[in-house]
Amino acid sequence: MSGRGVALVGAATTVFGVRPTTWPEMAQEVGAALFRAMPALRAEDVDSLFVGAAEPERFAFQSHVAPLAAEQMGLRPHRVIQRTELACASGQSAIRSAYASIASGLSDVAVAVGVEKMNLPSMPEANTAMGCVMDRPWDGPHGATAPPFFAMVAQRHMLEYGTTPEQLAAVSAKNHRFANTNPHAQFYSKQFSVEKLLGLPVVAPPLRLGDCSSMTDGAAAVVLVGEELVRRYTDSPVWVRGTGQYSDFHNLAHAGSLTQWTGLTHAAREALGRAHISIHDVDFAEIHDCFTISEIVEYEALGLCAPGEGGAFAADGRGDLGGDLVVNPRGGLLGCGHPLGATGIAQAAEVYRQFAKEVPTARQVPDPEWALVHNLSGSANVHSVMVYQGGRAS
Amino acid sequence: MSAEVRARRTAPSGPPPAGSDEARTAPAPDRPKEKRPFLLDFFPLEGADQTRLSRFYDRLREGRLSTTRCRKDDAWHWPPRTACPTCHTEDLDWADLPETGTIYAFSAVLGGAPLGLEAEVPFAVGLVDLDGSPLRLFGRIEGRAWTGLHVGDRVRVEPYALGDGRWFYRFRAVD
Numbered sequence: 001m002s003g004r005g006v007a008l009v010g011a012a013t014t015v016f017g018v019r020p021t022t023w024p025e026m027a028q029e030v031g032a033a034l035f036r037a038m039p040a041l042r043a044e045d046v047d048s049l050f051v052g053a054a055e056p057e058r059f060a061f062q063s064h065v066a067p068l069a070a071e072q073m074g075l076r077p078h079r080v081i082q083r084t085e086l087a088c089a090s091g092q093s094a095i096r097s098a099y100a101s102i103a104s105g106l107s108d109v110a111v112a113v114g115v116e117k118m119n120l121p122s123m124p125e126a127n128t129a130m131g132c133v134m135d136r137p138w139d140g141p142h143g144a145t146a147p148p149f150f151a152m153v154a155q156r157h158m159l160e161y162g163t164t165p166e167q168l169a170a171v172s173a174k175n176h177r178f179a180n181t182n183p184h185a186q187f188y189s190k191q192f193s194v195e196k197l198l199g200l201p202v203v204a205p206p207l208r209l210g211d212c213s214s215m216t217d218g219a220a221a222v223v224l225v226g227e228e229l230v231r232r233y234t235d236s237p238v239w240v241r242g243t244g245q246y247s248d249f250h251n252l253a254h255a256g257s258l259t260q261w262t263g264l265t266h267a268a269r270e271a272l273g274r275a276h277i278s279i280h281d282v283d284f285a286e287i288h289d290c291f292t293i294s295e296i297v298e299y300e301a302l303g304l305c306a307p308g309e310g311g312a313f314a315a316d317g318r319g320d321l322g323g324d325l326v327v328n329p330r331g332g333l334l335g336c337g338h339p340l341g342a343t344g345i346a347q348a349a350e351v352y353r354q355f356a357k358e359v360p361t362a363r364q365v366p367d368p369e370w371a372l373v374h375n376l377s378g379s380a381n382v383h384s385v386m387v388y389q390g391g392r393a394s
Numbered sequence: 395m396s397a398e399v400r401a402r403r404t405a406p407s408g409p410p411p412a413g414s415d416e417a418r419t420a421p422a423p424d425r426p427k428e429k430r431p432f433l434l435d436f437f438p439l440e441g442a443d444q445t446r447l448s449r450f451y452d453r454l455r456e457g458r459l460s461t462t463r464c465r466k467d468d469a470w471h472w473p474p475r476t477a478c479p480t481c482h483t484e485d486l487d488w489a490d491l492p493e494t495g496t497i498y499a500f501s502a503v504l505g506g507a508p509l510g511l512e513a514e515v516p517f518a519v520g521l522v523d524l525d526g527s528p529l530r531l532f533g534r535i536e537g538r539a540w541t542g543l544h545v546g547d548r549v550r551v552e553p554y555a556l557g558d559g560r561w562f563y564r565f566r567a568v569d
Contacts (some may be wrong), residue, residue, distance in 0.1 A: 137438035151501035252532035
């Protein structure tokens with residue numbers, strides 16, 4: 001992209017899982033982790049704060065979370081402070097907003113932090129919060145939440161292309177295996193083979209428990225700075241080279257075929273075009289596997305394989321180490337859990353750590369140059385994509 | 395009472411048509427009666443003092459699932475609207491939707507239901523192509539366990555009472 005260069009220069013994540021801790025406490029925890037990870041970062045350097053949080057009103061009974069997060073993290077932003085909300089893509093929205101603010105010259109040093117507390121003593125209330133992501137007065141009363149919607153995507157994909165439960169399970173097994181290398185993942189210490197996954201209970205037919213990401217508590221933060229400030233913080237900057245988004249529909253009546261996610265194709269084309277690369281140049285990708293079927297449809301919409309071939313792409317290991325590219329080396333949403341506002345930031349943190357070679361060798365992508373991050377939100381009605389380049393001083 | 399409603403109320407046989415006096419006075423099936431705070435209740439407020447689309451719910455009480463149609467470009471909307479998304483006119487009319495359709499896709503909620511719907515688990519939901527219409531609507535599917543449903547199965551639209559004066563709609567599987 002033209003204009004002032006913007007780079008990721010540091011990252012931190014908390015443990016993801018069912019956490020005995022609150023929303024503000026997790027903001028403190030990730031702030032402490034960020035300053036530990038970045039000794040050169042001083043609180044007074046941070047002029048802007050973008051807070052990705054999907055539903056703190058529902059999950060934590062708290063609005064106005066941007067200044068709350070600033071206070072918890074020990075920051076006093078004086079240029080831009082705001083929350084970004086785009087359901088499951090709230091975190092990536094914080095990064096995109098920080099990027100735009102720095103590229104414009106409004107901000108110089110920005111923190112993008114994502115925090116979500118989702119596990120409540122009353123899970124029906126938590127599920128109600130998830131239902132609010134849909135078109136509440138029209139789809140909500142029918143009991144629409146994410147699992148039945150993505151289950152219908154899987155049903156149509158199976159019907160139209162012959163995709164199998166084994167192919168779905170291959171996605172989950174891969175991402176859980178990567179999560180076994182990530183101590184911050186919700187399922188770090190749990191092993192899931194394809195056979196075991198196929199024996200788990202059905203949640204929303206045809207999807208089983210292992211096809212679905214979890215309700216997760218967690219936080220993540222990254223620091224973005226303008227190009228002239230990069231050397232102050234890191235020797236391994238990761239440059240934002242492209243972004244794209246596409247909003248297709250909201251009410252489920254307009255979900256179209258279910259199996260063609262053209263919004264993702266548009267968003268990726270925009271982001272890759274700005275970076276002047278093709279999807280085949282991408283070395284690894286953190287893409288939104290909220291459900292196994294999502295990753296399969298995303299392979300297709302991104303152009304990694306033809307429509308209908310996503311299941312085989314998964315089963316043949318083409319998204320694994322040694323394949324066409326490495327997909328979700330962090331462990332994905334399936335293996336790490338999915339704290340809505342934190343997910344997109346944690347994906348960017350993985351991108352930073354991959355380029356900095358700070359991850360265990362069992363998931364290290366060999367000598368990467370290009371990374372793509374994708375989040376969908378809601379019923380795959382919005383797609384958000386960012387393209388990063390590492391290994392360069394500028 | 396319109397002629398159309400009168401005709402519906404004198405349907406000759408079978409179960410009482412939705413919107414009939416019998417259906418209207420029947421206890422609301424499967425519906426918890428307790429009053430929840432508005433913001434924890436998924437069903438919308440339906441009165442003219444709350445929504446400009448109250449005619450939708452009035453017509454539902456008469457047994458008719460309807461939506462808005464643009465008087466200028468004839469576009470069918472879903473859900474009903476107050477302004478056309480294509481030409482942006484606010485000159486819209488109400489029109490009845492077909493009462494039957496075909497399942498395009500379905501699943502079921504076997505757990506993890508929102509507040510107030512936990513007691514109804516398991517329940518089926520699906521996308522239904524309405525006969526002779528460009529609209530594909532999402533909704534609950536009653537009348538058959540999800541294990542007996544198939545893509546392509548026939549359903550009919552079923553307005554139903556919530557038991558607190560409000561009405562909503564769902565689909566019912568038919569042979």
